[in-house]
Amino acid sequence: MKLYPLFADIAGRRVLVVGGGAVAARKVAALCAARACVRVGAPALSEDLRALAQRGEIDYRAGSFDTTWLDDAWLVVAATDDIETNRHVARAAQKRRLFVNVVDDAALSSFHVPAIIDRSPLIFAISTGGAAPMLGRWLRERLEVFIDHTVGTMAALLERKRPVIVARHRDLGARRKFYERLLDGRLWNWLRADDAIGAEREFNRVLQKEHSSNAGSVALVGAGPGDPGLLTLRALRVLNEADVILYDRLVSPQIIELARRDAARIEVGKASGDDHDATQNRIHALMLDHARKGSRVVRLKGGDPFVFGRGGEELEFLRAHDMAFEVVPGITAAVACAAYAGVPLTHRDHAQSVHFVTAHCKNSMDTLDWRALAQERQTLAIYMGVAQLATLRERLIAHGRSAQTPFALIENGSTSRQRVVAGTLDELHRLAISHEVKSPALLIVGEVASLAHTLAWFGDAPLGSRPVDLAA
Numbered sequence: 192m193k194l195y196p197l198f199a200d201i202a203g204r205r206v207l208v209v210g211g212g213a214v215a216a217r218k219v220a221a222l223c224a225a226r227a228c229v230r231v232g233a234p235a236l237s238e239d240l241r242a243l244a245q246r247g248e249i250d251y252r253a254g255s256f257d258t259t260w261l262d263d264a265w266l267v268v269a270a271t272d273d274i275e276t277n278r279h280v281a282r283a284a285q286k287r288r289l290f291v292n293v294v295d296d297a298a299l300s301s302f303h304v305p306a307i308i309d310r311s312p313l314i315f316a317i318s319t320g321g322a323a324p325m326l327g328r329w330l331r332e333r334l335e336v337f338i339d340h341t342v343g344t345m346a347a348l349l350e351r352k353r354p355v356i357v358a359r360h361r362d363l364g365a366r367r368k369f370y371e372r373l374l375d376g377r378l379w380n381w382l383r384a385d386d387a388i389g390a391e392r393e394f395n396r397v398l399q400k401e402h403s404s405n406a407g408s409v410a411l412v413g414a415g416p417g418d419p420g421l422l423t424l425r426a427l428r429v430l431n432e433a434d435v436i437l438y439d440r441l442v443s444p445q446i447i448e449l450a451r452r453d454a455a456r457i458e459v460g461k462a463s464g465d466d467h468d469a470t471q472n473r474i475h476a477l478m479l480d481h482a483r484k485g486s487r488v489v490r491l492k493g494g495d496p497f498v499f500g501r502g503g504e505e506l507e508f509l510r511a512h513d514m515a516f517e518v519v520p521g522i523t524a525a526v527a528c529a530a531y532a533g534v535p536l537t538h539r540d541h542a543q544s545v546h547f548v549t550a551h552c553k554n555s556m557d558t559l560d561w562r563a564l565a566q567e568r569q570t571l572a573i574y575m576g577v578a579q580l581a582t583l584r585e586r587l588i589a590h591g592r593s594a595q596t597p598f599a600l601i602e603n604g605s606t607s608r609q610r611v612v613a614g615t616l617d618e619l620h621r622l623a624i625s626h627e628v629k630s631p632a633l634l635i636v637g638e639v640a641s642l643a644h645t646l647a648w649f650g651d652a653p654l655g656s657r658p659v660d661l662a663a
Contacts, residue, residue, distance in 0.1 A: 193320045194303065202226035205263045209256055209280050210270035211236040214294055218268050218304070219249060232260045233271070258283045266302070267291040297321025306331040310343035312350065339428050341382045345374075348382070352394065359398055373397045380408055380515055407434075407482035409509055411502050413495040413521015414438075416528055418605040419445045426519045430454075434486035437477055441493040441631055443606065450489075455481075471501060475508045482514050493631075495523040499549045499574050523547075525572035528604025528633045532611045532653075533646030541638040542570045551575035556582060565590035570637035577630045581620040587636065588616060597641035599653070602632040607650075613643045614655040622655045 206222050208215050211233030219240060222229050231240060232252040244251040252260050256276055261267065267289050269280040274296075281299040284291035293299040297320065305316035306327040315338065317327045349356075360366035376397060381390035410429045415421040430436070430450040438447060440460025447456060459474045474490070481488045496502030496518060509516045525547055529536050536545045546564060550556055550573050564571060565587050576583055588594050594617035602610045614622045616636065643653045 194318060196316070196318075197302075198314065198316070199266070201265060203228060204265045205230060206266045206268070207232065207260055207264045208268045208270060209233065209260070209276070210268075210272075210294075211240055212270070212272065213237060214272075215268075215270040216240050218270055218294075219243065221304070222268075223248065227266075230260060230264070232256060256280055256283075261287055261289065264289055268304075269293040269299075308335055308338055310338060310340060310346070313343050313346040336424055336427060337431065339383075339425075341379060344382045345379070348390065348394070355398070369397065377408055377515060380517060383517065407484060407486045407488060408515040408517070409478050409482050409488045409490060410517050410519055411490045411492065411496040411505060412519040413500075413523075414442045414446050414491050414493050415522040416494060416524045416531075416605040417441075417443045417446075417603065418527070418531075419443065419449060421522050421527060421605060422446060422449070423519065423521065426521065429489055429519055430491075432487055433489040435481045436489045436491055437474060438491040439493050442491050447491075454489075471504070475505065478505065478509065479512055479514060492521070493524070494527075495521045498523040498525075498547060524574065524604065524631075524633050525635075528601040529572070529599075529635055531605045531609060531649045532599055532601045532635075532643050533648055534599050534635055534643050535639055535646075536570050536572065536635075538639045538642075542568060544569045546571050548573045549575055550579045550583060556586070561586050561590040565592040567593070568638070570635060570639055573634040573636065575630070576634045577623070577628060577632050580623050580634070583634070583636075584616055584619045592616060592636075596636060597638060597643075599635045599640040599643040600628055600632055601635070602628050604631075604633060605649075609650040611643055611647070611650070611653040612655045613640060613653040613657070618656065626654050 201222070202225065204227055206227040207230045208218055208222070209232050211231065215231065215233065216237050216239045219229055219231060228250070230250040230252060231244070232254070234254060236244060236251065240249065243249045256279060261283060267280060267284040269277040269291060271277055277293045277296060278299060281291050281293050285301065290302040291300060292302050292304055297303070300321060303318050303321050305318040307317070308315035308331055315334065317331050319327045356366065356369065360369050373394070376393070378390060378393045378397070381393050410433070412426050412429055414426070427449060433451060433454045435455045435457065436447070436450055437457050437459045440458065450456070457477065459470070459477065478488055478490060490496075490505060492500045492502065494500060497520070502518065506516060506518070525536065537543065546569060548559065548564065548571055556579060573583065594615065596616040598614060598616055598619050600612040600619070600623060602612070610626070612622050612626050612628055644657050647653055
């Protein structure tokens with residue numbers, strides 16, 4: 192091991208930073224965050240450092256480096272753009288047996304500043320010993336994705352409860368088992384929900400060795416439209432904690448591959464011709480059965496669970512059976528597919544409102560307010576409408592929508608298989624047939640859909656005719 196890892200308490204202790212530029216300012220900011228007494232020496236200061244000096248938050252010494260600046264210092268940072276000055280600082284610090292960090296010069300440094308992940312009071316530090324600082328930063332960025340901010344809350348709780356834990360479990364082995372039960376249990380759910388009362392109740396239950404009949408939990412997670420890059424950080428973390436994943440047919444394999452390797456994966460998607468109520472009842476039963484066995488269940492849905500995803504029904508079922516749950520929103524298809532097709536859902540000049548509509552069957556079509564939907568200066572985002580395109584066209588035109596209204600039909604939006612068919616409402620059904628559009632596809636109707644041609648940026652250019660160009 193080249194370096195000895197060390198976390199230093201520098202609160203109230205003098206730290207000297209030599210240099211007054213942007214690099215020095217970054218070092219000073221981190222030192223001030225750790226409550227050090229910072230002395231900065233330099234001929235001149237950057238604007239940020241000058242403001243700190245004027246407020247009395249740092250002790251400024253003007254001029255070239257002077258060894259008296261080292262008086263009372265515990266640590267030294269050389270952050271000038273002059274190699275000789277940095278060497279002079281390093282030699283003077285070493286003579287006084289002070290630890291010194293010389294920015295971008297590992298050979299002259301006796302300590303290195305790591306890349307950190309701050310989940311106070313929990314701190315993760317990553318160091319390459321000065322060999323490859325950018326590698327350390329790269330790794331930190333990726334670890335940030337997986338380390339939930341709740342771990343800091345957990346650390347603070349355990350610090351506060353430590354006397355109670357030690358008093359209850361004096362034997363070290365028993366204490367270790369307690370921590371295992373606690374950290375593998377449901378306390379995380381209460382902390383994530385910012386429910387202090389629930390967290391306290393759960394902590395006491397585990398402390399007293401009580402076991403809840405509902406040891407597991409369910410998370411309704413939105414997988415977004417298909418592009419794994421659009422998955423939220425929270426969704427990714429929950430996937431990596433899951434024991435069982437119940438996923439819809441339209442969730443991309445690339446997203447499922449991001450889950451924990453040993454998690455059970457069960458496809459529960461509905462296909463055309465299925466008895467959807469029977470399938471939904473099976474989903475309910477699977478969620479409850481696995482959660483009651485103590486598993487952390489993820490119900491993984493395409494798009495967002497609360498936008499035509501029956502997420503509300505599933506939560507009602509879980510609540511009725513006293514099962515713990517949480518919801519992780521996803522980017523819904525209308526927002527993502529429109530963005531990837533270059534279609535703004537709203538536009539100051541052309542659309543001041545958006546309607547999300549589902550048109551997957553005749554019954555749902557008959558319940559819609561067609562007069563309201565046919566109004567101009569609004570955008571319609573229509574889900575599950577591929578089989579009803581002829582009816583959609585006829586009813587919108589019959590209720591007053593112009594036959595020349597632009598549309599964009601987005602197939603497999605946000606994925607490598609994305610296709611966009613664009614035209615006017617009167618040719619919607621014909622173009623969809625000629626280009627063999629298939630589900631999943633989202634239909635956008637409204638003046639803004641004409642921008643699919645001028646603002647296209649992802650995948651191939653739109654197919655079909657080109658309506659009036661609003662951007663012209």
